[in-house]
Amino acid sequence: MTVLLFRDDAYRREAPARITGHTAEGGIVLDQSLFYPTGGGQPGDSGTLEWGGGRMVIATAARGEGRAVVLVPAEPAALPPPGTQVLQRLDWDRRYRHMRAHTALHLLSVVIPLPVTGxxxxxxxxxxxxDMPQPPHDVAALEERLNDLVARDLAVSGDWISDDELAANPGLVKTMSVAPPVGQGRVRLVRIGQGSGQVDLQPCGGTHVARTGEIGRITIGRIENKGRQNRRVTVLLAQ
Structure with a gap:
């Protein structure tokens, strides 16, 4: 089992680790990982591993067996052996863009309060x-509401509940296509806003910004018909 450092601090950019093993496909398993593994619609992180006399570019990270995080080298190469102490560095600019986009999508689920199918x-x-039979009739109003939530600079925080507590509160789950990250005894909830100012609370294992103001200007892009009752809504963030 890999310790998930990104859960404790999504803003940490580098950290030491020890290689605990390799996969048959040439992946690297660490005892603790800054790299978020692909899942829940969020891409795996990229970056580098460095050790005495060596450096390796990491293209992405994936989920392995036994709750391990597997780092995937960008090119085939000889892997440092298990036990090697390494320094992991994230491609921070890429990670931060993912964080901003992920939190923006949580806000999108607030202004469009319908079941999410993907x-x-x-x-x-x-x-x-x-799950939207008809497209929204006033896209400009939705965009204005999104950017109002950004401008309010709401705090984004994490809480934990047990698997049983989540099962007793199914209304917390907005996404129909992705199961919440259960099976470890507890589930992380991402909260946007505090107290009477709370606007969203849902299970999520991904990385997020600390405040909605960090997202920047949001533009609603294409709205596509993806089935009889399925609409795809795209959001674009200002650079």
């Missing part, structure tokens, strides 16, 4: 699919 996070953009 989603994808990109660098400075993202999209959600909604």
């Amino acid at each position: 989603g994808q996070i990109g660098e400075g953009k993202g999209r959600l699919d909604f």
